[in-house]
Amino acid sequence: MKNTSFDTVPPCCDIPRPASLPTDERRVLEALIPCVGKARAIGKRELTYAAGMLREGTGAPNEKRARDAIYRLIVDHGVPVCLSTSATNGGYFLPGNRAEIEAARDTIQSYVHHHQQRLEAYDRALREQDRDLFGNRN
Numbered sequence: 001m002k003n004t005s006f007d008t009v010p011p012c013c014d015i016p017r018p019a020s021l022p023t024d025e026r027r028v029l030e031a032l033i034p035c036v037g038k039a040r041a042i043g044k045r046e047l048t049y050a051a052g053m054l055r056e057g058t059g060a061p062n063e064k065r066a067r068d069a070i071y072r073l074i075v076d077h078g079v080p081v082c083l084s085t086s087a088t089n090g091g092y093f094l095p096g097n098r099a100e101i102e103a104a105r106d107t108i109q110s111y112v113h114h115h116q117q118r119l120e121a122y123d124r125a126l127r128e129q130d131r132d133l134f135g136n137r138n
Helices: 023-032 044-050 063-075 098-134
Strands: 082-084 091-093
Touching: 023 044, 023 063, 044 063, 063 091, 082 098
Parallel strands: none
Antiparallel strands: 082 091
16 A cells, blocks of 8 residues: 655655645646655656546546656746656656755766757758758859
8 A cells, every 4th residue: 555645755855735736736746746766767658647647538648748747847837747658667756855955866867968969960951951041042
């Protein structure tokens, strides 16, 4: 039986209580309460089922809805939901300590850096295409 008590959340997670959150965010957060620490990460599909976020009619998991709720927990409510991309124990979790928050931040920073490089490459390609298309009009 999973422990869903907010008493188990470590002090580094100053999180709002479920009653103060919109329904989707509350359901995701309640599903994450037993998942404190990277070693207890929960996969996206399992989290979606645990939060009861299923598509009407089919009962299939609505993973986008769960991801959107996670985004709002982090950005709008300041809940440090972390993501591990480890092949052996990947998934979402609440941090058990400061180092886990820092690792999650570093992962996002790496994504930002790589996406920035891609944006710059696209910009270069567009500039080159503009020169080819419009630069030779004599």
